[in-house]
Amino acid sequence: MSEPSTYRRTQSTYRRILRRETHSPRSVLAITVAVVLILALLYLGTEIVLAMIGTRALLAAPLDMLDALAHLDDAPDGLVVGVGVGLLLIGALLIIGAATPGRRGRHQMSTERGLAVVDDEVIASALARHAAHAGDVDPDNTTVSVSRRVAGVHLVPTSGTRIRRDAVISTVAEQLEAFDLTPSLEPRIVVAERGRVGA
Amino acid sequence: MNNTNRVVNRVLVAVIGVIFLAVGAALVGIASIGAVRDPYVENARDVHGAVTGWLKSTTVAQTSIQWGWILVLAVIAVLVILLIVFVARQGHGHHGTLIREETSPTGTTVIDSSVAESAVQQDIDGNTDFLASRVSTYRVRGVSVLKVSVTCRRGVSPRSAVTVVQHSLTGLDALLGREIPALIQVSGGFRARVAPRTRTR
Known part of the structure; x- marks a missing residue:
């Protein structure tokens, strides 16, 4: 069972899964585009059928549409430019959507068995809990934001008290080491200058 | 995974x-750039005439039906x-079979995905760190892969969550x-956000 070939196969499966779990499939965008296209095509089909049976068009008869396309220079320039700019914008957004990696807010966590993927949100809330406890800050005054490479911990002290900054730094570093994430997170701890009263 | x-x-x-x-570029060009507008004006009428002419030529004899439109x-x-x-x-990709093996010349052993799914599910179900958990089996390039997804309560260390599942x-x-x-x-998600936070241990 555990011949080298099986091992390699499992590793390549894991690589594929990891990539798919950490990047967006762009399904929402693709489905939206497809649905809009379907609606537009159905509309066009309806107009053609209506024209064929000689009924009044919903908006414009197909022949009138062709005619308008051939006489764009007669239409008001402002309208044509407006529609053109709109299409340019939508086109640019679609191409950006298709070409960018679309990373999801997730990190890989080292494991002995299998593959583990953790939402950044979970990492952030665990760090917040530990940081608040270590710094003796109210959990409501602790915010943590996790991006691809940085874990930013923002603490607002209760006015009149001091935050044990060193304890926070070492606790956060300890947690991050235990998580052993890929890509690794660099802790960035910020203590607000002004405290909050009654917090 | 799907x-x-x-x-x-x-x-x-x-x-x-x-x-x-x-x-979009064509429209903007036609309306505002002479170098684009002139060739358009020159050719658009001809193309239009050719297209409508073709549609007319597809009229079925003695009727008003044009098969050109039917083609469209x-x-x-x-x-x-x-x-x-x-x-x-x-989406898709769920799979019902975990292992299928020719164990002997006369028979095949099949282990259903639900065996593994319910075994793991039952094992992690009682854990209070998890708000929800779900075990499913996917087929990834011909390999059956178990997917264990757990929703953690707020503040739960992902390390301990992973350790529990790994166990x-x-x-x-x-x-x-x-x-x-x-x-x-x-994962966290909406349920984790509205559920009460875990106490610091």
């Missing part, structure tokens, strides 16, 4: 994007069907006598 064809997703979006860019309708129908298939193809996977390995590839997914 077998959505992501390349096709991106290609469709990119192709439509390019078409929009091209048409057919093309539209094909495109719509393709797009619907495309939308319906998103029950190791138990499953002992039960089956082999390692099934597995994905552990730890």
Whole structure:
């Protein structure tokens, strides 16, 4: 069972899964585009059928549409430019959507068995809990934001008290080491200058 | 984890994007750039005449039906069907069989996915760190892969969540006598946000 070939196969499966779990499939965008296209095509089909049976068009008869396309220079320039700019914008957004990696807010966590993927949100809330406890800050005054490479911990002290900054730094570093994430997170701890009263 | 064809997703979006860019640029050009407008004015009428002429020439004798339009309708129908298939193809990839093996010349051993799914599910169900958990089996390039996704309560260390799941996977390995590839997914999400935070231990 555990011949080298099986091992390699499992590793390549894991690589594929990891990539798919950490990047967006762009399904929402693709489905939206497809649905809009379907609606537009159905509309066009309806107009053609209506024209064929000689009924009044919903908006414009197909022949009138062709005619308008051939006489764009007669239409008001402002309208044509407006529609053109709109299409340019939508086109640019679609191409950006298709070409960018679309990373999801997730990190890989080292494991002995299998593959583990953790939402950044979970990492952030665990760090917040530990940081608040270590710094003796109210959990409501602790915010943590996790991006691809940085874990930013923002603490607002209760006015009149001091935050044990060193304890926070070492606790956060300890947690991050235990998580052993890929890509690794660099802790960035910020203590607000002004405290909050009654917090 | 599912077998959505992501390349096709991106290609469709990119192709439509390019078409929009091209048409948009053409419209802006026609309306505001002389170098684009003049050749358009020169040719558009001719093309228009050719197209409408072709449509007229497709009139079926003694009727007012033009099969040119029917052709266009057919093309539209094909495109719509393709797009619907495309939308319906998103997702999928669940699999019902975990292991299938020719154990002897006369028979095959099949282990159903639900064996592993309920074994792991039951093992992690009682854990109070998890708001929800779900075990499912996917087929990834011909390999059955277990997916264990757990929703953590707020503040739960993802390390401990992963350790818990790993532990029950190791138990499953002992039960089956082999390692099934597995994905552990730890997520937060809406339920984690509204549920009470865990107490610091």
